[in-house]
Amino acid sequence: xxxxxxxxxxxxxxxxxxxxxxxxxxxxxxxxxxxxxxxxxxxxxxxxxxxxxxxxxxxxxxxxxxxxxxxxxxxxxxxxxxxxxxxxxxxxxxxxxxxxxxxxxxxxxxxxxxxxxxxxxxxxxxxxxxxxxxxxxxxxxxxxxxxxxxxxxxxxx
Amino acid sequence: xxxxxxxxxxxxxxxxxxxxxxxxxxxxxxxxxxxxxxxxxxxxxxxxxxxxxxxxxxxxxxxxxxxxxxxxxxxxxxxxxxxxxxxxxxxxxxxxxxxxxxxxxxxxxxxxxxxxxxxxxxxxxxxxxxxxxxxxxxxxxxxxxxxxxxxxxxxxxxxxxxxxxxxxxxxxxxxxxxxxxxxxxxxxxxxxxxxxxxxxxxxxxxxxxxxxxxxxxxxxxxxxxxxxxxxxxxxxxxxxxxxxxxxxxxxxxxxxxxxxxxxxxxxxxxxxxxxxxxxxxxxxxxxxxxxxxxxxxxxxxxxxxxxxxxxxxxxxxxxxxxxxxxxxxxxxxxxxxxxxxxxxxxxxxxxxxxxxxxxxxxxxxxxxxxxxxxxxxxxxxxxxxxxxxxxxxxxxxxxxxxxxxxxxxxxxxxxxxxxxxxxxxxxxxxxxxxxxxxxxxxxxxxxxxxxxxxxxxxxxxxxxxxxxxxxxxxxxxxxxxxxxxxxxxxxxxxxxxxxxxxxxxxxxxxxxxxxxxxxxxxxxxxxxxxxxxxxxxxxxxxxxxxxxxxxxxxxxxxxxxxxxxxxxxxxxxxxxxxxxxxxxxxxxxxxxxxxxxxxxxxxxxxxxxxxxxxxxxxxxxxxxxxxxxxxxxxxxxxxxxxxxxxxxxxxxxxxxxxxxxxxxxxxxxxxxxxxxxxxxxxxxxxxxxx
Numbered sequence: 114x115x116x117x118x119x120x121x122x123x124x125x126x127x128x129x130x131x132x133x134x135x136x137x138x139x140x141x142x143x144x145x146x147x148x149x150x151x152x153x154x155x156x157x158x159x160x161x162x163x164x165x166x167x168x169x170x171x172x173x174x175x176x177x178x179x180x181x182x183x184x185x186x187x188x189x190x191x192x193x194x195x196x197x198x199x200x201x202x203x204x205x206x207x208x209x210x211x212x213x214x215x216x217x218x219x220x221x222x223x224x225x226x227x228x229x230x231x232x233x234x235x236x237x238x239x240x241x242x243x244x245x246x247x248x249x250x251x252x253x254x255x256x257x258x259x260x261x262x263x264x265x266x267x268x269x270x
Numbered sequence: 271x272x273x274x275x276x277x278x279x280x281x282x283x284x285x286x287x288x289x290x291x292x293x294x295x296x297x298x299x300x301x302x303x304x305x306x307x308x309x310x311x312x313x314x315x316x317x318x319x320x321x322x323x324x325x326x327x328x329x330x331x332x333x334x335x336x337x338x339x340x341x342x343x344x345x346x347x348x349x350x351x352x353x354x355x356x357x358x359x360x361x362x363x364x365x366x367x368x369x370x371x372x373x374x375x376x377x378x379x380x381x382x383x384x385x386x387x388x389x390x391x392x393x394x395x396x397x398x399x400x401x402x403x404x405x406x407x408x409x410x411x412x413x414x415x416x417x418x419x420x421x422x423x424x425x426x427x428x429x430x431x432x433x434x435x436x437x438x439x440x441x442x443x444x445x446x447x448x449x450x451x452x453x454x455x456x457x458x459x460x461x462x463x464x465x466x467x468x469x470x471x472x473x474x475x476x477x478x479x480x481x482x483x484x485x486x487x488x489x490x491x492x493x494x495x496x497x498x499x500x501x502x503x504x505x506x507x508x509x510x511x512x513x514x515x516x517x518x519x520x521x522x523x524x525x526x527x528x529x530x531x532x533x534x535x536x537x538x539x540x541x542x543x544x545x546x547x548x549x550x551x552x553x554x555x556x557x558x559x560x561x562x563x564x565x566x567x568x569x570x571x572x573x574x575x576x577x578x579x580x581x582x583x584x585x586x587x588x589x590x591x592x593x594x595x596x597x598x599x600x601x602x603x604x605x606x607x608x609x610x611x612x613x614x615x616x617x618x619x620x621x622x623x624x625x626x627x628x629x630x631x632x633x634x635x636x637x638x639x640x641x642x643x644x645x646x647x648x649x650x651x652x653x654x655x656x657x658x659x660x661x662x663x664x665x666x667x668x669x670x671x672x673x674x675x676x677x678x679x680x681x682x683x684x685x686x687x688x689x690x691x692x693x694x695x696x697x698x699x700x701x702x703x704x705x706x707x708x709x710x711x712x713x714x715x716x717x718x719x720x721x722x723x724x725x726x727x728x729x730x731x732x733x734x735x736x737x738x739x740x741x742x743x744x745x746x747x748x749x750x751x752x753x754x755x756x757x758x759x760x761x762x763x764x765x766x767x768x769x770x771x772x773x774x775x776x777x778x779x780x781x782x783x784x785x786x787x788x789x790x791x792x793x794x795x796x797x798x799x800x801x802x803x804x805x806x807x808x809x810x811x812x813x814x815x816x817x818x819x820x821x822x823x824x825x826x827x828x829x830x831x832x833x834x835x836x837x838x839x840x841x842x843x844x845x846x847x848x849x850x851x852x853x854x855x856x857x858x859x860x861x862x863x864x865x866x867x868x869x870x871x872x873x874x875x876x877x878x879x880x881x882x883x884x885x886x887x888x889x890x891x892x893x894x895x896x897x898x899x900x901x902x903x904x905x906x907x908x909x910x911x912x913x914x915x916x917x918x919x920x921x922x923x924x925x926x927x928x929x930x931x932x933x934x935x936x937x938x939x940x941x942x943x944x945x946x947x948x949x950x951x952x953x954x955x956x957x958x959x960x
Contacts, residue, residue, distance in 0.1 A: 146937040147829065148916065149874040150923050158916060158929055160937050163579045165914045165929045196919045251919065 115213040119235070121242060122189065122202040125177040129202075130209065130235060130242040137190040137197065139205050142182050159188070159199060166190065168199035174250065175227065193248045209242065211235045216244065280458050281381070283465065284329050287321070288374045293638055294318040295367050299360060300641040306355035316345040322370070324484040328457035333383040334373045340394040341366050353397070362393050364642070421477040421493045422523065428495075431474050432523065435497040440471070443498065443505055446519040448491040453514040457486040462512045464494075470508060471498025490516070495523065565628065567668055573625050578912030580618045585909070585933035587611045626667070626814070633711045633720075634662035636675045640682060644707065647686045654693050654704040655686060661711035666718055670812055673792045674720070677785040681722045681808050682707065684782075689726030689806055699803065701725065718814060723807040728800040731757035738766065758798045759895060762786045790893055790944050793836050819913060821930075823906035823938065824889060827871045830938040831902075832911055832930060837943035839890040839897060841905060846882050855953075858888075858899065865890065868950045870900040870941075874925055891943045898950045909933075913940055925949065 119130030120139075145157040145168050154173035158165050168188060172179055185204035190197065219231045232244040298315045305311050319341045326334035341363060347353040372385045421444065424432065432442050447463060449456055460483045467473055476483060476494040483492050498505060502520040509518045591607050594600075637659055648655040666674070690696075690705035697703055708723045731754040738744045738760050752760070760766055764783040789796050793813045800806040813819075813836055821832040822841070842860065849856050849867060856867040867888065888899040911930040916923065927942035 144936060146929070146939065147876075148920060148923065148926070148939060149876050150925070151920060155920065158920070158937050160931045160935055163575075163582075163931065165916060165931070165937060167917050167920045197917065198919050 116210045117213060117216065117235075117244075119209045119211055119242065119244070120189070121206045121209050122187075123204045123206065124171055124175075124202050125180070128206075128240060128242050130211070130244050131189070131191065131247055132244075133208060135191045135193055135247050137192050140188050140190065140199075142186045142188060142201070156201060161190065161199075164197075166197055166199050168201060170201045172201075172203075175230070191247050191251075193251050196251055198251055209237060211237055211242070219243075280329065280461070281377075283461075284325055285374065285378050287325055288334075288377075291318045291322045292367070292371055292374065295322075295370075296642050297638060299363050299367060300645050302355055302363075303357065303360050303645070309349070312345065312349050316342065316349055319345055320481065324481050325461070328461065328484045328486070331373070331377060331383055333385065333387050334370065334377070337366060337370060337373070337387045337391060340391045344394050344397050347397075359397060362390075362397060366390050366394060421475060421495060424475070428475055431497065432495075440497050440499055441501075442474075442523040443496045443502060444493065444521045444523045445496055445505070445509070446491055446493045447509060448516045448518075450514045450516045451490065453490070456488070456490075457484050459512060459514055460484065460488075460492060463509055463515075466508050466512065467494075467496055467498075467505070470500045470505065471496050473497075567629075570625065570629050570668075574629065575912070577618065577622050577625055579931075580614070581622060581910055581912065582931050582933065584611070584615050584618050586935070587614060589933045627665075629668050630665035631668055631671050632662060633664045633666050633671065633674075633718075636671055636678065637662050637709065637711070640678070640709065643679070644682060644686065647683060648690075651686055652692055653686060653690050655690055656704050656706045658706065658708045659710075660708070664711040664713060664718060666812070667814065670718070670792050670794075673788060674794075674810075674812070677788045677796075677810070678709075678720070678722070680781050680785045682709070685722060685724040685726065685806070689724040689728075691727050695727075699727075714811075718812045720810040720812070721807060722810075723805060725805040728802045728804055728806050729758065729761070729798075730802045734758065734760045738763065741766065756895070758800065761798070762796075793834070795893070819911055820908060821911045821940065822889065823909055823932075824870075824887070824902040825904045825906060826874070826902050827876045828903070829876070830906065830932065830936070831870070832909075832938050832940045833889055833891060833900075834927070834940065834943065835908065837891050837893060839892045842888050842890060842899070844886045844888045844899070844901075846884055846886055849886070860890070860899075863897075865897055865899045866950060867899045867901055868953070870902050870946075873900070873946055873949055873953075891947065893944055893947060896947050896951065898947050900946070911938075911940065 118133040120133050120136050122129050122131065140161070143159055145159055147157040148155065148167075151157075154169050154171075156168045156170050158167050160166075171177075180203070182201070183203070187202055187205045188199040189202055189205060190199050215236045216233045217236070219228045219233050221228065230246055230249050232246045235242040235244055295315060295318045298311055298318070301311060302308075302315065319338050323335055323338035323342055326338065344353065344359070344363070348355060348359075353359070369385060369387055369390050373383045373387070376383050376385060435442055447460070449459055453459060464473055464476075464480070474495050474497055476492060478488050478492060482488060496505065500508075502522070506518050506520055509515060587607075588611055591604065591611055594607065595604055640659070641657055644655055644657045685707050690707065691699070691701075693703035696705065706725050708721070710723075711718065711720045713719070731752075734757045735749040735752060739746045739749050743763060743765065744760075749757075761782045762785075766782065786796055789810060789812075795811045797809045797811075798806065799809070820835040822835055822838050823830055823832050825831075844858050844867070849858050851857075857864050858867055859865070867886075870889075886901050887903070887905055888901055889905075890897060890899050892898070909932070911932075913928045914930060915928050916926065925942055925946050927940045929937050929939050932938050
């Protein structure tokens, strides 16, 4: 039986899953240094054992209602290609093995997240796990677009 | 299959070696034009061609071998004074050299040769007079090879070498190496033996000759004389570490009385001027200089990164110590901590310096291609140029070496095209027909200085002012306001001039804006000095390294930011009352100069600047002549920082050079002064225009 291993996280009351193979580590919240001239959802950068890593707020990224960080907030460090990014999530609950047959295509209306960033929906006991496509979330073209939309990107004068 | 694998192993040795010989050829051939009768120089060229021939033949690169053989024949005639050196001769040899480069590049890329050498070989052959046959290195050997053990029959030069070695406390070993019967690649094996022996000494003679050994013209054994400080066991072990060696015999060699007396006689009849001993010595010194370990730059980068972190730890430790001192009373503990902290400090500083040094390369790596380039450009432009290089051994950081080549090429090209006049023009001006271009590199304080000076026509400020107005880059009035120094800097203005437009007047500026931006990228500065009619001099100042910087930490809107100290001119406290407003642009008079002021928070668009206090902390930052004062919240102090990138996801951000980690583990952003200046300037210009 083919299974997927997912890291399960909570975001604005919904349960999401991220493919475990792209998750490097999960760390507690820490002070973030803001970087000017980046899109709103880029919280800034942190020091991860000598490496500088950008951190993005997933709530802001998906346009979900904002919330203060709490004791259960975590930074999930993910790696896609050459890009390493920390994602701020409300909490991380567990690692889940989900048989592939339990995964279904994304229905048209799911939570507040744009379906373009989703890989499908997994049924797990009585709950639904929304599978995030991290690569799409981090894709550079998306980043540039959002940058332009927010108007904070200015061409060199 | 194993043969293939072995070949690839030799391939890199072959390519390294070929590169070395090509470089020797390149440098020496250019010199040959000036020193046409220098026997040492001709010998050096001959040896390089010869070595290349041998190694390419043993690797079975026939084209390279054929071409070098043809070169060698011509050079041999020169050596025997059957041919005189002419410009045409040098041209053909240079043509052959270019072709060799191409062949070697092809070998490096694809492992095989494809360039057509027939035309060049034909040209080389045409040069030869009817003389033929195999002359050259074997002749001397044959004469010497008369008595018992041929290798111990030394000629004068070899005797001199042995004697010089003995005086200096070296030992001379007579070594006989026998390869295994089924050894597949005798030539390369012997070559490896030579290579490894060169690490402990110098092989001064072989039987059969090196050429024959490399061409596998020997049975199973060969003999050689090695000058070395090492003892017999050590030398034996080195040889045995090569595979497929059956046996090694080593015996010491001493000059007997008879040889000594013959040596005396020989030295008496030695031709005046040429001193074979000295040239062999300097060659040996050169060889030792090249005996360096090749290290992957990425590995060095990793090391440097690690050291960077250690440096950060050092700062953290010092901070912890201070914190403890304030709170606790455990005196012993504190003292111990202080001691550790001091020690780590010393170790990290040493380590940092060592690794930095490992990243350093002599600038000759860049300079060595210039003599040929200058020669070709001068020929093309119909000018006569005496090109002088000084300070080849000056060491620079690898990154700087990679970036510095292009700007220097631009400057040299300009010096030849626009600086140096034609011989006729120079004669009219009462100067020697031959112009001089000097390229120098040296250390000065914590910087590397490179100068390029020519004795050409120089630049006239007035002509530059005219030009900039003609080009429509500045109004006549604005141009008139520039003093001579400022006018000189016009050449760095983008779009100031193109080669075609200035070649007939005393301006220059082929891509000078590119030169400057290239240099600024590696935190370099360029200055111009000129005397019309007498020449021009460009002075480039570069930092020793780019990896670790001293910086000035400041706070802006509650955040900590770092100015690279190399861009900070000074810090001042400005009374708010003295700030003047000119067209929406704040400025202050600092020692008689107008200094534009900008809020750093505003330029970075962090947030709107806070209410102004009575005195404003201002960082005066500058590159070249540009100066702007950045208003900050507060100064924190100086600190050593390691520049790290913000990563691929965020990418380049205007105004930021990267980030660094501070003593408390927090991340601080490093400002990119160049883009901040550009921005501040653009803003000032907009304000003034409106």
